[in-house]
Amino acid sequence: MPSIARLTVYPVKSCDGVDHTQVELLPNGGLRHDRQFALVDPAGKFINGKRTPLMHQLALSVDPLARDYRVGRRGEPQSLAGNLDRDGKPLSDWLSDFFSLEVSIVENDETGFPDDLDASGPTIVSTATLKTVADWFPGMTVEEVRGRFRANIEIDGVEPFWEDHLFGADSQPKPFRIGSALLGGTNPCQRCVVPTRDPITGTVGPAGFSQQFRKLREQTLPAWAARDRFDHFYRLCTNTRRLDQVPATLHLGDWIELAT
Structure with missing residues (x-):
């Protein structure tokens, strides 16, 4: 039975994730x-x-509850720590210097800042999928693939690309349940330049990453998958939206099943 193996939240858009139970x-x-x-x-x-690609060199963490932050260059000693409400300006000044551009940090605690406003639910991928993609590129680890594609929910107990079950042949959300929550899968997630880079260094590579990914994604697309939803094959993870308003909390181990 498909179940949640990892729950990852990214408090700051484009920065490192935090795993939760x-x-x-x-x-x-x-x-x-x-x-x-x-x-x-x-x-x-x-x-x-x-x-x-400078985002990959930024080590910025924010505790949304305590509202404390730590920031520095990745791999170097911490440069600055403080509280967003008391020490917001020093953080903005540090970030502005880092990017050579005036930078502010903004907040939305009601909806966050999702990439896809029409499918603002969690992105979903299987552990088996990540392992398969890692095998496509010699020397690449599952953890590196995880860092390149940055899904919210990772599921176990399934075959590679099982998450392609969660969207249908048209644009209508395909309903499924995780625990007590009713979600709808909308589409295979279109990827950007970010997965072509090493998630730690920001270095582009391996050479031809997106081309090789497209080729092998097409070759390994499951026979049952909605092929017409792939205008191109540089897509991985399933985008979702919420289909109910019942209060819900997701937990590690929660089962995932298609709604009937």
Whole structure:
């Protein structure tokens, strides 16, 4: 039976994730504290991994409850620590210096800042899928693949690409349950430039990553998958949206089953 093996929340958009044993599901379908904070420029545009590989060198963690932060360059001693409410300006100044651009940190504790506003629920992938993708690239580890694709929910007890069961042949959300929550799978997630980079260093590689990924994703697409939903094959993980408003908390070990 498919079940949740990992629950990951990314408190700051494009920064490192934090694993949890349980997470509240928000009314919009997102996970509590996921992408609650984001970095923006003076025009309000996101500073994220799509925009600059410098994000990979940034070690910024925020505790959404205590509202404490720690920031520095990845692999170097911590540069600054403080509290968002008391010490917000020193953090903005440090980030502005790091990016050579005026930077502010913004917050939305009701919906977060999801990439897909029409499918703002958690992204889902299976452990078997991550292992398969790692095997496509010699020397790549499952943990590295996990860092490249940054899913919220990882499921175990299934075959590779089982998460492709969670969307249908058209754009209508395909209902399924995780624990007591009713979600709808919408589409296979279109990937950006971020997975082509090493998640720690930001270095592009291996060479031809996206081309090789597309080729092998097409070759290994399960026969039962909704092939017409792939206008291209640089897609991995399933996007979701919430289909009910019943209070729900997801837990490690919760079963996942298609609704009937």
